[in-house]
Amino acid sequence: MATRILGIAGSPRAGGNTEILVRTTLDAAAAEGAETRVFCLSSNHVEPCRACHECGKDVQWCIIDDDMTNGLYADFMWADAIVFGTPVYMGGLSAQLKAVIDRTRPLWRRDNALQNKFASAIAVGDGQWGGQELARQSVLHFCMNHGMVLLEPACLPYGSWEVCGRAAEPGDVRDDEFAMRAARGLGQRLARTELVVASR
Numbered sequence: 001m002a003t004r005i006l007g008i009a010g011s012p013r014a015g016g017n018t019e020i021l022v023r024t025t026l027d028a029a030a031a032e033g034a035e036t037r038v039f040c041l042s043s044n045h046v047e048p049c050r051a052c053h054e055c056g057k058d059v060q061w062c063i064i065d066d067d068m069t070n071g072l073y074a075d076f077m078w079a080d081a082i083v084f085g086t087p088v089y090m091g092g093l094s095a096q097l098k099a100v101i102d103r104t105r106p107l108w109r110r111d112n113a114l115q116n117k118f119a120s121a122i123a124v125g126d127g128q129w130g131g132q133e134l135a136r137q138s139v140l141h142f143c144m145n146h147g148m149v150l151l152e153p154a155c156l157p158y159g160s161w162e163v164c165g166r167a168a169e170p171g172d173v174r175d176d177e178f179a180m181r182a183a184r185g186l187g188q189r190l191a192r193t194e195l196v197v198a199s200r
């Protein structure tokens, strides 16, 4: 059975560097037989949590009528693995991705629906030390909060590399060979996860 991988691109910029790295990961996974879906925050609207606590009551997911309630919750349920991509904004993750993260609370309340799904994070910023690692770790800490299993590329001879890109204008990340290589390695590793689990 093919691994199902959901990629979330957390930039408001369509076709930008975050989306390129997320799609590169998904394409590498698809080449290994995985099923993939992508959710871009440039073309989908996700509002921040309103702290109304209605998700603890008798609603399926959330009372907010947006692209999270009308699609992304179902994509989260569908996926075996989720790749969260963010541009670095002011040294951290984007507000667009944070809105998605806060809105996952109903999944938590639904028997920890994300527990034991695989998770990885991608960050891209303009600076050489612009906050990519912290942005990624913030996302991964949220994944741990859900009991997800963190997975890194392990694509290089000396072990794992974080998928951190350095790029300013849309498309620049294609010139960051290490980020592109790590993204492809992550996709391959995620796609092969099913085989690892099945062989235990």
Ligand SMILES: Cc1cc2nc3c(=O)[nH]c(=O)nc-3n(C[C@H](O)[C@H](O)[C@H](O)COP(=O)(O)O)c2cc1C
Pocket: 011, 012, 013, 015, 016, 017, 018, 019, 087, 088, 089, 090, 091, 092, 124, 125, 126, 127, 128, 129, 130, 131, 167, 168, 169, 170, 171
């Ligand atoms: C509001 C804002 C804040 C930013 N803050 C940082 C930052 O702290 N560190 C950094 O390296 N790049 C920063 N950048 C640059 C973006 O991370 C960079 O252009 C990235 O490639 C954007 O990804 P995208 O093409 O997917 O939108 C910032 C950009 C914006 C718009």
